[in-house]
Amino acid sequence: MYLIAMLGNLLIILVVSSDRHLHTPMYFFLSILSLADIGFTSTTVPIMLVDIQTQSTAISYAGCLTQMSLFLFFGCMDDMLLTMMAYDRFVAICHPLHYPVRMNPRFCRILVLVSVFFSLLDSLLHNSIILQFACFKSVEIPNYFCDASQIFKLSCSDTFRNNLLIYLISVILGFVPVSGILLSYYKIISSILKIPSQSGRHKAFSTCGAHLSVVCFFYGTLLGAYCGSTVFHCSRKLVVASVMYTVVSPMLNPFIYSLRNRDITRSLKRLHSRIIKTQGLE
Numbered sequence: 001m002y003l004i005a006m007l008g009n010l011l012i013i014l015v016v017s018s019d020r021h022l023h024t025p026m027y028f029f030l031s032i033l034s035l036a037d038i039g040f041t042s043t044t045v046p047i048m049l050v051d052i053q054t055q056s057t058a059i060s061y062a063g064c065l066t067q068m069s070l071f072l073f074f075g076c077m078d079d080m081l082l083t084m085m086a087y088d089r090f091v092a093i094c095h096p097l098h099y100p101v102r103m104n105p106r107f108c109r110i111l112v113l114v115s116v117f118f119s120l121l122d123s124l125l126h127n128s129i130i131l132q133f134a135c136f137k138s139v140e141i142p143n144y145f146c147d148a149s150q151i152f153k154l155s156c157s158d159t160f161r162n163n164l165l166i167y168l169i170s171v172i173l174g175f176v177p178v179s180g181i182l183l184s185y186y187k188i189i190s191s192i193l194k195i196p197s198q199s200g201r202h203k204a205f206s207t208c209g210a211h212l213s214v215v216c217f218f219y220g221t222l223l224g225a226y227c228g229s230t231v232f233h234c235s236r237k238l239v240v241a242s243v244m245y246t247v248v249s250p251m252l253n254p255f256i257y258s259l260r261n262r263d264i265t266r267s268l269k270r271l272h273s274r275i276i277k278t279q280g281l282e
Contacts, residue, residue, distance in 0.1 A: 005041050005250045012034040015271055028108055029088060047145070068127070068130070069124075083180040093207065
């Protein structure tokens, strides 16, 4: 699953960067999302594979904080990029004539830089709270990656305020992107319903179908894992729930965006043809 996720996302980046027909805002955000997915799953799975091989579940203090920082950074990046892609679809469907002006390359790069800034802020805020009271040489956690809530459970001191602060930060930094996605799709659906012809409605909706599928799967598995952590007392069930959004979601994203996307399919065929021709010349 990890290899499929890596190869699939690397292939998306390669196709988008090599085909000038895909140098559009939607595919620019998709390539950055693929890069974030590679980082997101690479912060957890390789260490898990090493733990399985060595039969050790211990992690160092520095390693735990580093893993948590990267995990939060790339997770927040996914969150922000999905919101930007929803806004891109909103402008394309609701304001098609203004699309080239609004979604110009400079504005798209600024949006990506904003997502990087807030992702770093989220990661730094979580780490600053953990550093106030948690210190250990090594520790064993009931999951395959370090998470703030699990580190709090290992602390002997009262962590109610810290937990409350962590949840408050998560709600603020999570509520804004989710609100943006919901508002964008509310406007998109309203505009699609106003289209008189059924074929026109189907064509308009097909342009955002892949993104909507990725959003539903990502947030569905994420909520399932975090809600499950309060319900599941079995660590095995918690790990299975966590795998769904840390491994399965990044693995499925390239398939969702490529299987029913004619632009990606055509670009893949052109890339394959170029490789065949290059091999023939050699």
